[in-house]
Amino acid sequence: MQKTKITKLFNIEFPIIQGGMVWVSGWKLAAAVSNNGGLGLIGAGSMKPDLLTEHILKCRKATDRPFGVNIPLLREDAADLVNTVIRENVKIVFTSAGHPGKFIDLFKINNITVVHVVSSLKFAHKAESVGCDAIVGEGVEAGGHNGLDELTTFSLIPQLINEIKIPVIAAGGIMNGQTILAALALGAEGVQIGTRFAVTKESSAHINYKNAVLNAKDNSTKLILKKLAMARVIKNEFSTQITEAEDNCADIDELKEILGEKREREGIFNGNLEEGMLEASQSSGIITNIPAVKELMKNLISEYSIALNNLKAAK
């Protein structure tokens, strides 16, 4: 697989980044991805600062290659997480869900490479103008939280490529070597992969969650909670309850009451398939196994080579 601006930016072998995911990507998954030539990200979204410190230290023990931390900027204690990565000398940070300029000066003083996750041109321009080093353009097929404009990977990436000068990493629906090749064909310099990495041996998601993704079909996911914080989830009892309320024009307070608390933890980490929130990609139907990261990375790279050779060989 080729070198790109992204392999150079992070000094990694393949332009493959493992997305930071709540309850899924601790040090174990991140270190495994980095050890196999990608960039692993610890997902700080489901961690308090102390736990994040622990994961960073363990990750550094488990790999001598580059890894990073994903920080959702809307977290009330985002500043504490930011201070944690600075104190622990992490040099790669992915930010999401919030204004990319919020901590950028602090990051830059500390020589941290900063990538912001965006869902539209407006946020991409913001990220570029405040000085981010790259962006992740995430299409609405991605699992978990998505932008309200519902731009798809196939629509978003070419529009970013046309207007944005910093490197673009494609996310949303990246599942195999063919989809990596397609993302690079669209002009992306790398890919960020979420759900596919959530269903690996090293992922800390509950086995019930992994099996739910394995069993998903093309129409198994749905966008819910557009009025609160839109997310793509596997349909279950919880999502049906929310959808029914939404179809009946429930207001934000009613939705908040149904949502309650800790639904992501309940679904992804505790494996409660009916009451939990099972964030997963629209392309989950492509996933048919629970490999170790080493095996998955090997497959991604060989599928990519085969797909590229097919394109080259065609007359």
Added chain:
Amino acid sequence: MQKTKITKLFNIEFPIIQGGMVWVSGWKLAAAVSNNGGLGLIGAGSMKPDLLTEHILKCRKATDRPFGVNIPLLREDAADLVNTVIRENVKIVFTSAGHPGKFIDLFKINNITVVHVVSSLKFAHKAESVGCDAIVGEGVEAGGHNGLDELTTFSLIPQLINEIKIPVIAAGGIMNGQTILAALALGAEGVQIGTRFAVTKESSAHINYKNAVLNAKDNSTKLILKKLAMARVIKNEFSTQITEAEDNCADIDELKEILGEKREREGIFNGNLEEGMLEASQSSGIITNIPAVKELMKNLISEYSIALNNLKAAK
């Protein structure tokens, strides 16, 4: 650009099909696409049988290359349109919006190549099992009517490739050579292009409509009428009215009353930008000119070659 199962199926030079579009793709556009090495389709969706006959005859005068007709099967007089294409000896039919088996025996007796447009695996399996020769997998980024599962091009195509044996043509967000390359990287054997061809000199859409697409940004389109017949349109006064009603849980009768009649004609053909329904792709932001079909085809092919060479050259 390479030969594929689709170039062979239709005996065309490039695996590029111009989607049949109401009020847009008459004989003039279809003939221009076929004359330049793609496959042009007359969109019968906005034609009565007599007018369709006229367009078929004119198209045959204007090109000696293969062309086809798109028939929306949900039309009340679909059988009349089917009889028209048979009587006029058209040998390529694309069907959409309805059960693919409805007229398949009649088509097959008359040696007609049949392609059905699908939005999910379920419909794809149906199309394959009744004997269609190929399918168009159309992602939700496409302009106009879309499937309720809202599967994106980037998610739908790889899932179709995994399960369907007949050739898959990708549609939804195909705008330039890079997106054609990405579609083929995903495993498609060809592409169907709608909105990009709607904004050409030979398209019969009103100049106001063409300019509205030219002015569209990444967030200019929206899915409306999910309860009636979901469609992607450029946001305007009409769509805002519908969206407000939908947000207030309007029932189907209320929506039908706001919708009224002939909104597509009003927007696309008459150029009424506020009251009309402006069906267009989520990727309209990529379109920056109104070329002749000849120039557009040339550009698609050269962009494709450059993008493929970039992939090959990368180390």
